[in-house]
Amino acid sequence: MNKPIHVSDNEFENTVLKSTTPVVVDFWAPWCQPCRMIAPVLENLAAEYADKVTVAKINTDENPAWAMRYGVQGIPTLLFIKDGLVKDTIVGVASIPVIKAKMDGLLKAPVGA
Numbered sequence: 001m002n003k004p005i006h007v008s009d010n011e012f013e014n015t016v017l018k019s020t021t022p023v024v025v026d027f028w029a030p031w032c033q034p035c036r037m038i039a040p041v042l043e044n045l046a047a048e049y050a051d052k053v054t055v056a057k058i059n060t061d062e063n064p065a066w067a068m069r070y071g072v073q074g075i076p077t078l079l080f081i082k083d084g085l086v087k088d089t090i091v092g093v094a095s096i097p098v099i100k101a102k103m104d105g106l107l108k109a110p111v112g113a
Contacts (some may be wrong), residue, residue: 002050004042004057009065016056017084022106023054024099027070027077029061034093035076041096045103053103082106 004026007015016023026042028035046055060067060075070079070086080088080102088102 002046002055004046004055007056007058007063009058009063012058012063012066016054016081019054019081021052021054022080022082022087022103023056024103024106025079025081026055026057027060027067027072027075027079028057029059029075031061032075038076038093041099045096045099049103052107078102080106 005015007025016025024042024045026035026038028039042055042057045053049055058066060072067077070077074091076092078090078094078099079086080090087106090099090102
């Protein structure tokens with residue numbers, strides 16, 4: 001069963017941007033109540049989408065560089081990244097169907113592929 005991986009600022013480029021699979025990045029902090037609400041959802045989706053989509057978590061208190069680079073102003077913020085590019089974003093808590101729809105969107109082949 002796959003679980004979300006914890007990523008530091010130093011690991012972000014190799015783990016997320018150079019990933020061969022799409023990545024959902026959860027920018028969060030331990031004190032953030034909405035972040036704690038969405039955490040079990042992401043754990044379940046990491047298992048459901050194992051080997052298809054990587055779920056990565058980055059603690060913005062300990063690793064602020066990439067959050068600043070992407071202009072994250074509220075947490076939780078989910079970035080949906082494929083081939084090193086942000087394809088979609090969710091700010092705040094979202095329902096499971098909304099998150100799954102965006103994850104499924106990452107898995108679709110580009111037009112003309």
